Amino acid sequence: MVDIRFAGFGGQGIILMGIALARATVLYDIVKEGDTVKRKFAAQTQSYGPSARGGQSRCDVRISESEIYYPFIDVPDILVVMSEQAYRKYAGRIEKASMMILDSDLVRQNPSCTVVRIPATRIAKEQLEARIVANMVMLGAVQAITNIVSWDALLKSTLEMVPESTHELNRKALDKGRELGKEAAATCAYGG
Amino acid sequence: MAEDSSRTDFMQGNEACVEGSLAAGVKFFAGYPITPSTEVAEGLAARLPKRGGIFLQMEDELACISAIIGASWAGVKSMTATSGPGFSLMQEGIGYAAMTETPIVIVNVMRGGPSTGQPTMASQADLMQVKWGSHGDYQVIALAPSNVQESFDLTVDAFNLAEKYRVPTILLSDAEIAHMRESLIIPEKVELIERKEAGKKGEGPAYQIPDDIVPPFKTFGHGHKAFVTGMTHDRDGFIAPEDMTIEEALVRRLNDKISKNEDDICRVEVINPDAKKFIICFGSAALAAKEIAMNNKDVGLLKLKTVWPLPEKKIIEIAEAAESILVVEMNMGQLVREVQRLACGVNCRSVRFYPKIGGDAPRRNEIQAEIDRMGD
Numbered sequence: 001m002v003d004i005r006f007a008g009f010g011g012q013g014i015i016l017m018g019i020a021l022a023r024a025t026v027l028y029d030i031v032k033e034g035d036t037v038k039r040k041f042a043a044q045t046q047s048y049g050p051s052a053r054g055g056q057s058r059c060d061v062r063i064s065e066s067e068i069y070y071p072f073i074d075v076p077d078i079l080v081v082m083s084e085q086a087y088r089k090y091a092g093r094i095e096k097a098s099m100m101i102l103d104s105d106l107v108r109q110n111p112s113c114t115v116v117r118i119p120a121t122r123i124a125k126e127q128l129e130a131r132i133v134a135n136m137v138m139l140g141a142v143q144a145i146t147n148i149v150s151w152d153a154l155l156k157s158t159l160e161m162v163p164e165s166t167h168e169l170n171r172k173a174l175d176k177g178r179e180l181g182k183e184a185a186a187t188c189a190y191g192g
Numbered sequence: 193m194a195e196d197s198s199r200t201d202f203m204q205g206n207e208a209c210v211e212g213s214l215a216a217g218v219k220f221f222a223g224y225p226i227t228p229s230t231e232v233a234e235g236l237a238a239r240l241p242k243r244g245g246i247f248l249q250m251e252d253e254l255a256c257i258s259a260i261i262g263a264s265w266a267g268v269k270s271m272t273a274t275s276g277p278g279f280s281l282m283q284e285g286i287g288y289a290a291m292t293e294t295p296i297v298i299v300n301v302m303r304g305g306p307s308t309g310q311p312t313m314a315s316q317a318d319l320m321q322v323k324w325g326s327h328g329d330y331q332v333i334a335l336a337p338s339n340v341q342e343s344f345d346l347t348v349d350a351f352n353l354a355e356k357y358r359v360p361t362i363l364l365s366d367a368e369i370a371h372m373r374e375s376l377i378i379p380e381k382v383e384l385i386e387r388k389e390a391g392k393k394g395e396g397p398a399y400q401i402p403d404d405i406v407p408p409f410k411t412f413g414h415g416h417k418a419f420v421t422g423m424t425h426d427r428d429g430f431i432a433p434e435d436m437t438i439e440e441a442l443v444r445r446l447n448d449k450i451s452k453n454e455d456d457i458c459r460v461e462v463i464n465p466d467a468k469k470f471i472i473c474f475g476s477a478a479l480a481a482k483e484i485a486m487n488n489k490d491v492g493l494l495k496l497k498t499v500w501p502l503p504e505k506k507i508i509e510i511a512e513a514a515e516s517i518l519v520v521e522m523n524m525g526q527l528v529r530e531v532q533r534l535a536c537g538v539n540c541r542s543v544r545f546y547p548k549i550g551g552d553a554p555r556r557n558e559i560q561a562e563i564d565r566m567g568d
Contacts, residue, residue, distance in 0.1 A: 019373060023202040026375045039200065044373040048312060070483035070556060071372050 001064040002148050003073040007090040008082030008103075010055045013135035015046050016161065017080070018059030020139060024149045024157030025063050040064065043071035056089050063148060080142055081107050082120065082134070101142055103134070116145055116184045123176055133173035140177025145185045151178065197380035205343040205369040208376050209273070209299060210235030212347025214243065215382045218297075219268035222248040222259035224278060227311040228367040229301035232273035253278035257285030257298070264294045265420060267411040269351055273299035275367075276318055277308060279325070286360050287326030288422045290446060293358035293407070295387055297350045302366040302475075304551050313551025314367035314476055317523040322362050323500050329443045331450040333457055334362040334500040338478040340374040346459075346497060352385040353457060356398045357449055358406050364499060366522070368476035368553045390416045405449050450501050458503035460496055462510075467492030469566050470514040472507065472531055474499055476553040477520045483556055484563065491563055502530055511535040516542035516566045520554055523547060542566070 004021070008014040022042035031038040043062045049055035060073045081087045082103045091100065091111070102109070104117035118141040124134040136158070143154050155174060162170050203211075209232050213221075221240055223233040233249070240247045246263075250256045253274055260270035274282065279300045289296050302318045304310030322334045333353050335346040347363055354361035388398040390408035398406070407427065410418035419429025424439045432438040450457065463485040470492040471481040478495045485493035494510050496503055511517060511534060519528040528545040535543050546562045548554040 022373060026202045027200070037200075039375065041375060042202070042373075045368070046371060068374070069486055070479055071374070072479070072553070072555060074555075074557070 001062060001068075002078070003076045004061050004063075004078040004080065004142075004146075004148065005073055005076035005090065006059040006061075006080045006082075007086035008057055008135075009086060010048060010057045012057070012082055013132070014057040014082065014086075015048065015059045017135050017139045017142075018044050018046070018061045020158040020161055021142070021149055021154065022061045022063070023161070024153040028153035028156050029150050041066065041068045043068045045071045056083075056086050058086070058090050078142070078146055078148075080138060082138060084108065099146075101138070101145060103138065114188060116141075116181075116188050118177070118180050118184060120177065120180075123180065124173060127176065128169065128173055130169055130173075133169055136170050136173035137177035137180070140174035140179075141181030141184065142177075143174075144178045144181025145188075199378045199380075201376050201378060202373060203340065203376055204231065204371050204373045205337065205340050205365055206231035206273075206301065206371070207235055208340045208343035209347045209363065209365065209370075210239065211376070211378055212344040213271055213297070213351070214239060215344070215378070216348045216351035217269050217384060218271050218351070219245045220248075220260060220263035220270040221245070221272065222250050222256045222263070222270070223272050224250055224253050224256055224274065226275045226278050228303055228314075228370050229273045229275045229278075229299060229365075231370070232299055232301075236271075253281035254285065257282040257289070257296075260296045260298075261285060261289050261292070261294050264289075264296050265412050265418070267414065269295070269297075269355070271297040271299065271351075273301070275301050275303045275311075276305045276315075279318060279321065283321075283325040286332065287328060287330060289360040290326070290330035290332060291328070291422045292420050293409075293446075294360065294420075295354040295358050295409075296360050297347070297354055297363060298360060299347075299363045299365065301370045302364065310367075310551050312367060314369075314553060315522045315549075315551070316366060316475055316477060317526070318364070319499060319521070319523065319526040322364055329447060331447050332360050332362060332500060333357065333450060333498070334364045335459070335497060336364040336474040336499045337369055337497070338475050338482075338495060339369065340372065340376050342497065343369060344376055344378065348382050348384075349459070352383070355387040356385045356401065356406070357453070357457075358387065358409060359450060362500075364475070366476050367551075368479075389414065405445065405452075454501050454503065454505060457501060458498040458506065460494060460498070460503050460506050462495075462506075463493040464489050465492060466513070468515040469563060470494060470510050470517045471520060471559070471563075472496070472510070472517055472527070473520040474527070475522075477522055477548065480554050480556040480559045481520055484559055496527075499527075504534055507531060507534045508538055511540040512538045514540065516540075516544065518544045518546060518559075518562055518566060520546045520548065520559060520562075522549065522553065524549065 263270040
């Protein structure tokens with residue numbers, strides 16, 4: 001069982017990150033044994049306020065080889081945070097997380113666990129000229145760092161969830177994140 | 193997991209409800225958007241017209257319930273979806289549907305209340321409203337899913353039971369179940385029950401129920417004189433508001449057709465049936481409870497999938513065998529009083545109660561702490 005939490009503010013696409021990941025593991029990270037298809041299980045829950053933008057947003061994903069009865073996360077193995085406020089709300093009391101992946105420009109915290117910093121929002125804005133895909137940069141990085149989902153599965157799942165006119169931009173963002181994630185992973189000791 | 197002709201997908205409870213309603217053959221949906229039920233309307237707005245069905249966004253929830261009652265009398269399976277504030281507005285129509293024996297499905301995705309309350313957070317505080325919300329002596333059927341697969345399966349069941357017993361049937365979901373995502377297996381085919389129609393000789397399960405329990409349905413435009421009235425009426429539909437014999441027979445039948453078919457209508461899940469400590473719950477309160485029972489054979493779980501009519505026989509059976517019972521629900525005490533009433537009759541020693549208020553489903557550690565206190 002792997003528990004991963006995404007947190008940020010409303011409008012960043014935090015929940016989409018979790019759905020794309022969970023969906024990818026269930027639908028596309030499959031093993032075919034003769035006529036039977038062996039699938040992983042995933043459960044995704046979320047917390048958000050009634051407003052469309054602003055406020056804090058959280059998305060939890062559990063991934064397991066066996067059926068999941070309980071979708072909630074007590075202490076995440078991996079915590080991905082994209083805003084300072086979300087860090088305070090969702091991360092402050094869970095320093096036990098094995099690893100945190102933080103947006104380096106938006107979260108200025110120094111937790112005691114393994115930390116990987118990814119400049120997702122800055123890269124999205126400066127290199128892709130679209131801050132809206134910061135979440136996709138981050139998601140690509142999460143894949144490269146943790147390997148909890150295969151690259152092909154994540155790419156397929158994500159592109160199915162976004163409008164076709166944005167496929168190129170989203171693919172570029174995921175690619176860029178993957179690149180950043182590989183570089184960062186090389187310098188950090190996370191064993192998965 | 194064997195996958196023959198079924199299809200695996202990954203979606204939220206509300207989306208599974210949409211799939212379930214389409215599999216059951218819904219042809220008419222009238223709704224008014226409200227969090228946390230909106231994805232049901234959204235999904236059907238996109239899908240239903242492509243299948244020859246009709247989607248209407250109404251001006252309010254009173255109009256929604258009236259529209260689906262009308263559609264049902266025109267002979268199609270109809271549904272609406274709402275949450276507490278809208279469900280309150282629908283009560284008059286629900287009573288009318290019960291009195292006129294109109295098969296309809298109402299999805300109520302519970303959120304925190306009272307009043308506007310918490311649009312994005314869950315509760316189970318509408319449990320009694322589902323049963324007693326409209327005036328008069330009547331019964332409805334209510335099914336409560338506690339995961340995404342059940343959101344599909346119980347939506348299909350809701351249509352089947354509504355058709356079979358000619359009764360408004362409620363899918364009682366909540367914000368947690370409605371918005372959580374899991375894998376869903378959509379079978380290629382589901383078993384369907386169609387209502388018994390006047391003048392037709394059918395073979396389906398609905399035709400096996402005697403006409404004096406569930407009368408045949410007289411669809412508008414199908415050649416029978418269809419009288420539909422919320423006033424006390426005789427078997428042909430003519431009003432008889434001052435006839436005490438007719439009122440008594442009608443009220444008794446409206447109630448008996450549901451309560452005397454408990455075995456057919458009630459669905460439960462039992463884990464560790466021989467345990468001495470038992471948790472009784474439904475919906476999202478069952479998530480943590482099931483996790484605990486699956487990992488500890490000394491803790492039993494009775495998860496109600498049918499909440500109305502209450503699975504009384506099953507609760508009594510558990511209360512007779514268990515030494516103590518813990519009722520977990522997200523309200524100030526609605527199911528627990530029913531369980532106390534039944535447990536009292538069989539001398540069950542202890543019925544404890546864990547109410548979870550605030551918007552989050554009960555967590556594993558909270559229920560475990562209650563279990564640890566049981567039997568003290």
